[in-house]
Amino acid sequence: MLPMAKRERRPPRRNKAQPAKGRPDDDRVAQVGRRPSPPALLFVIAIAWIACGIVALVALSVSWKLVPGIVFIGIGILYLRAALTTVARRGES
Numbered sequence: 017m018l019p020m021a022k023r024e025r026r027p028p029r030r031n032k033a034q035p036a037k038g039r040p041d042d043d044r045v046a047q048v049g050r051r052p053s054p055p056a057l058l059f060v061i062a063i064a065w066i067a068c069g070i071v072a073l074v075a076l077s078v079s080w081k082l083v084p085g086i087v088f089i090g091i092g093i094l095y096l097r098a099a100l101t102t103v104a105r106r107g108e109s
Contacts, residue, residue, distance in 0.1 A: 055106070058099035065092030 069088030073081050 052102045052105065053098070055099045055102045058095050058102060062092045062095035062099060065089070065095060068092075 065088050069085045069090075069092060072088055073085035076084065
């Protein structure tokens with residue numbers, strides 16, 4: 017067997033985090049977490065889901081019209097609510 021080569025010891029890694037800064041000059045509260053999605057994107061997604069629900073109600077066979085149509089339209093309404101909430105929150109600030 018060949019002897020194992022000695023490993024070079026690396027210096028310990030140092031944390032390169034920036035020091036904490038003081039409070040901003042203005043009195044606004046900083047955004048915590050992810051920023052909300054753009055309302056235009058949410059409106060487009062809502063319209064697409066509602067359109068799919070209408071197509072499902074019109075195009076599917078009699079036994080499968082109601083369930084997917086209601087589900088698709090319901091998902092579209094949830095996206096529409098999210099878009100309106102985002103617009104309202106941006107209006108407050």
